[in-house]
Amino acid sequence: MTTETMAKGATPNTGALKHQPPARRRKKRPGTYISRVAIILAGLVFFFPFLWMVATSLKPTSEVFSTGSNFLASRVEWSNYVTAWTAIPFAQVIANSFLVSIAGAALTTVVSLLSAYAFARLQFRHRDKLFLVFLGTLVLPQEVLVIPLYIMMNKLDLVNSLPALIVPFAFGAFGAFLIRQFLLSLPVEFEEAARIDGAGSIRILWSVILPLVRAPLAVVAVFSFIDYWSSFLWPLIVINDVSQATIPLGLSMFSGERGTDWGPLMAAATVAVIPSLLVVILLQRQLVKGVSMGGFGGR
Amino acid sequence: MMTAIPTLAVKNAKKPARVTGHGKLAAAYLAPGMLGFLIFIVVPLVASLVISLFDWPLFGTPKFVGLENYTRMLTGDPVFWTVLGNTLFFAVCYTVLNLVLALAVSTWLHNLGSWGPFFRVLFFVPVVTPMVANALVWRLMLTDDGVVNSFLANFGIHGPSWLSNSQLAMGSLIAMSLWQGIGYNIIVLGAGLNGISPNLLEAARIDGAGGWQRFFRVVLPMLSPSLFFCTVMTIIGSFKVFTQPYLLTLGGPGESTNTIVLYLYRNGFSFDKLGYASALAWALFVIVMLITAVQFSQQKRLVNYDN
Numbered sequence: 001m002t003t004e005t006m007a008k009g010a011t012p013n014t015g016a017l018k019h020q021p022p023a024r025r026r027k028k029r030p031g032t033y034i035s036r037v038a039i040i041l042a043g044l045v046f047f048f049p050f051l052w053m054v055a056t057s058l059k060p061t062s063e064v065f066s067t068g069s070n071f072l073a074s075r076v077e078w079s080n081y082v083t084a085w086t087a088i089p090f091a092q093v094i095a096n097s098f099l100v101s102i103a104g105a106a107l108t109t110v111v112s113l114l115s116a117y118a119f120a121r122l123q124f125r126h127r128d129k130l131f132l133v134f135l136g137t138l139v140l141p142q143e144v145l146v147i148p149l150y151i152m153m154n155k156l157d158l159v160n161s162l163p164a165l166i167v168p169f170a171f172g173a174f175g176a177f178l179i180r181q182f183l184l185s186l187p188v189e190f191e192e193a194a195r196i197d198g199a200g201s202i203r204i205l206w207s208v209i210l211p212l213v214r215a216p217l218a219v220v221a222v223f224s225f226i227d228y229w230s231s232f233l234w235p236l237i238v239i240n241d242v243s244q245a246t247i248p249l250g251l252s253m254f255s256g257e258r259g260t261d262w263g264p265l266m267a268a269a270t271v272a273v274i275p276s277l278l279v280v281i282l283l284q285r286q287l288v289k290g291v292s293m294g295g296f297g298g299r
Numbered sequence: 300m301m302t303a304i305p306t307l308a309v310k311n312a313k314k315p316a317r318v319t320g321h322g323k324l325a326a327a328y329l330a331p332g333m334l335g336f337l338i339f340i341v342v343p344l345v346a347s348l349v350i351s352l353f354d355w356p357l358f359g360t361p362k363f364v365g366l367e368n369y370t371r372m373l374t375g376d377p378v379f380w381t382v383l384g385n386t387l388f389f390a391v392c393y394t395v396l397n398l399v400l401a402l403a404v405s406t407w408l409h410n411l412g413s414w415g416p417f418f419r420v421l422f423f424v425p426v427v428t429p430m431v432a433n434a435l436v437w438r439l440m441l442t443d444d445g446v447v448n449s450f451l452a453n454f455g456i457h458g459p460s461w462l463s464n465s466q467l468a469m470g471s472l473i474a475m476s477l478w479q480g481i482g483y484n485i486i487v488l489g490a491g492l493n494g495i496s497p498n499l500l501e502a503a504r505i506d507g508a509g510g511w512q513r514f515f516r517v518v519l520p521m522l523s524p525s526l527f528f529c530t531v532m533t534i535i536g537s538f539k540v541f542t543q544p545y546l547l548t549l550g551g552p553g554e555s556t557n558t559i560v561l562y563l564y565r566n567g568f569s570f571d572k573l574g575y576a577s578a579l580a581w582a583l584f585v586i587v588m589l590i591t592a593v594q595f596s597q598q599k600r601l602v603n604y605d606n
Contacts (some may be wrong), residue, residue: 115332122321148346171335248431269432276428286460
């Protein structure tokens with residue numbers, strides 16, 4: 001199952017119908033070259049903050065500003081990475097981030113699949129009404145919920161714990177919606193055949209549906225991973241012990257402690273950016289599909 | 300209401316061959332998702348309305364105060380109107396600039412042939428990298444002796460204080476946010492552009508329509524579902540702005556870059572006023588829902604769905 005098939009089923013009007021430009025336009029006009037030079041320049045300017053982040057992470061702190069707009073300082077200061085690594089329990093913070101993001105993505109994906117299957121394939125009363133109410137929360141800002149959620153976590157004695165970072169945000173409608181849309185585009189005949197062969201509902205979900213929905217599951221997993229990985233407001237509220245912090249919170253705590261120590265700070269920022277960069281490079285197709293389906297709603 | 304968003308079009312589930320209900324089975328499958336939905340979304344939404352009727356400290360006993368938090372917000376707290384104004388200003392500037400730029404860039408990339416997809420992904424990178432890291436490098440670049448001002452100094456320009464000048468700070472936040480967020484709309488609009496049949500544009504060309512005419516009379520109407528989707532999502536996102544002012548300006552100078560969510564956060568977790576913070580949260584909720592409802596009510600008039 002490829003993402004193309006998925007796009008055809010789920011979003012017929014976005015991306016799937018990739019039309020070739022007419023042959024006439026394939027001929028290169030002089031404008032094309034100007035356009036290409038311009039886009040390279042625009043891309044460089046756009047990417048500059050990341051280049052500057054890495055450049056600064058390799059500068060001695062005394063030269064961060066004295067080097068002006070030069071990329072290189074008098075020497076390459078690798079020790080910034082060591083400083084960042086030891087100033088906050090950085091290995092712990094990175095491990096927390098991976099743990100929270102992977103557990104959160106797994107929980108979100110499983111829960112979404114189960115709900116999506118029920119909404120797409122089972123008959124029960126008020127199904128479509130319930131789904132619409134659920135779906136309406138796609139446009140509900142999570143920021144509205146943080147005060148009661150904090151009080152809840154406080155009552156449950158979960159403040160400063162990783163479950164508090166994982167569980168409350170695994171039940172959004174995006175994943176279930178995306179998988180449901182995809183399921184609706186699949187023929188029910190496979191399932192009917194399996195049912196006639198005597199397979200139970202769990203067996204059908206596991207052996208028939210699961211292999212077919214890998215593509216949308218991957219999209220949901222990638223998007224929730226990134227959401228957990230980048231989340232800041234909620235960790236800022238519910239975690240105040242750096243040993244339980246995720247990378248964005250750790251960075252923010254680090255900058256609060258040594259706000260002008262830019263070398264180590266940018267070293268830490270570089271480390272925080274690299275996993276996301278890898279995700280973009282390796283999983284760009286899933287990302288593009290997911291965005292077209294409303295992933296990252298409103299970011 | 301969600302049927303309206305083209306890329307969020309809700310299909311109706313087909314009835315299976317056996318029309319008998321699956322009540323118990325469905326309940327089992329839905330239990331985790333719907334319990335979580337109830338506990339972590341529905342209950343907090345209602346609870347935040349209840350909490351907003353209390354004087355609610357972090358530790359200690361909440362005291363019922365009726366609508367006092369709301370009357371204070373609307374009549375006794377000038378900062379509320381300032382942060383509301385700031386957030387609206389941010390939302391309008393950010394949304395308009397984002398859509399115009401994203402439309403221009405995605406059209407440009409669409410005509411770049413095989414180079415388009417690469418740059419589309421490049422512009423998407425800051426959407427995915429952690430906002431905190433993004434905001435910190437911008438703070439570094441925009442400090443008084445940062446790289447932006449040293450670059451300007453090469454041309455003999457004495458650069459201003461981008462983050463501590465109350466005239467410029469909000470502009471800097473908008474610029475940073477555009478850089479952070481524009482890749483999202485570039486992707487959505489790019490997908491929309493890919494969905495427009497080139498035959499249609501060719502037909503318009505043969506009929507004598509010039510480049511601009513084709514853009515405004517053919518491309519734009521065909522793209523209106525994607526544009527509608529982008530507008531809804533971008534406006535909602537812009538009302539939630541928090542990390543940028545928190546890390547770049549601390550809401551300052553004065554209150555000039557303080558926003559609803561930053562003010563909500565401070566009331567709840569710095570000033571120990573969870574009740575008042577919840578009133579602010581409900582103000583945010585009502586504003587976002589009203590704007591979204593207005594957009595959906597206008598979409599039939601503005602969006603062209605005869606594809």
